Amino acid sequence: MEQSVAFLKKDRRFASVIKKHGSPELKRGRNVFQALVRSIMYQQVTGRAAASILNKFVLLFPEKKFPEPKDVQKISVEKLRSAGLSGQKVSYVKDLAEKFLDGTIEEKKLSKMTNEKVIEHLVQVKGIGVWTAHMFLIFTLNRLNVLPTGDLGIQKGFKVLYKLREMPDHKKMEALAKPWREHASVASWYLWRVADEAKERPEKIKTKIQKREKREIKK
Numbered sequence: 001m002e003q004s005v006a007f008l009k010k011d012r013r014f015a016s017v018i019k020k021h022g023s024p025e026l027k028r029g030r031n032v033f034q035a036l037v038r039s040i041m042y043q044q045v046t047g048r049a050a051a052s053i054l055n056k057f058v059l060l061f062p063e064k065k066f067p068e069p070k071d072v073q074k075i076s077v078e079k080l081r082s083a084g085l086s087g088q089k090v091s092y093v094k095d096l097a098e099k100f101l102d103g104t105i106e107e108k109k110l111s112k113m114t115n116e117k118v119i120e121h122l123v124q125v126k127g128i129g130v131w132t133a134h135m136f137l138i139f140t141l142n143r144l145n146v147l148p149t150g151d152l153g154i155q156k157g158f159k160v161l162y163k164l165r166e167m168p169d170h171k172k173m174e175a176l177a178k179p180w181r182e183h184a185s186v187a188s189w190y191l192w193r194v195a196d197e198a199k200e201r202p203e204k205i206k207t208k209i210q211k212r213e214k215r216e217i218k219k
Contacts, residue, residue, distance in 0.1 A: 001026065004144055004183035008190070011180065013161050017190045024189035026139060032107045033100055034066045035140040036125070039132045040092045041085075049084075056083035072097035092127030099125050115143060138185045147184035149173045157191025160198045 005023060008014040041057065042050040060079055061067040067075075072093055080090045099105045104124055113121065118141065119133040134148035148154055149170045158168050162176055180187055 001144065001186060004186035007183050008180055008187055014180075014187065014190055017161070017194060021190065021193050024186050026142060026185065026189060030140060031066065032105075032110060032140065033069055033096070035136055036096055036122070036128065036132070037072075037093055039135055040089055040096065040127050043089070043127070043132070053084040057085065059083075069097040069100035073101060089127070092125070095126040096128070111141060115146060138188065142185075144185045145182050146188065147173065147177055147181070148188060151188075153192045153195040154188055156195035156198060157188075157193075160194050161191065 001024065005018060009018055038054060041054045045053070057080070058066060060075060060083055061071050064071060077090050080093065081087065085093070100107065105121065110118055110121065115137055118137055119130055122128050122133045122136060123130065131148060131150050134146055134151070137143045137146045155167045155173070158164065158173050158176060159166070168176070177184055177187065
């Protein structure tokens with residue numbers, strides 16, 4: 001990872017972002033089942049809401065640090081719903097557990113597969129698509145050459161960093177990434193930071209305007 005950061009520093013666009021945000025945080029542990037459950041929980045909800053649901057989910061299994069596939073298989077749909085999971089996500093985690101138990105997902109082979117094979121392997125599970133597989137490659141298998149072009153934050157990061165007029169498509173992002181493609185996972189982390197900052201700016205401007213209006217009212 002350090003080599004990737006050093007390489008990206010040579011690009012003037014990334015240099016200032018790296019100086020501001022330091023080293024990337026890409027490791028979240030190597031428990032495959034836990035990582036995939038987490039990814040499902042975080043789909044289409046805010047990070048705060050997902051963290052709350054995940055915490056309640058884990059508390060359904062008081063004797064375990066984190067439930068195993070067999071535990072999720074046995075627990076009732078009603079109990080899973082009580083943790084805040086939608087009916088759809090209940091079906092996803094149930095299917096995930098089932099596919100671990102019946103051997104569809106071969107956990108021990110994942111680390112030896114190519115990125116393409118990992119994606120192909122994981123999308124067999126209901127609710128796991130290419131985006132989730134990309135997150136798994138980056139944060140669990142710690143692959144350094146993953147560019148999740150389907151992620152809105154990555155698209156926004158490219159738009160801001162490269163001063164593009166419109167959101168770039170897959171082809172455009174791959175073309176722009178060509179000089180640093182082998183370090184794409186680390187670059188993606190910085191692109192997410194750029195996108196986050198772009199979101200914050202309008203809020204800061206809005207807050208400043210509101211404060212100014214309040215001062216004027218008081219006068």
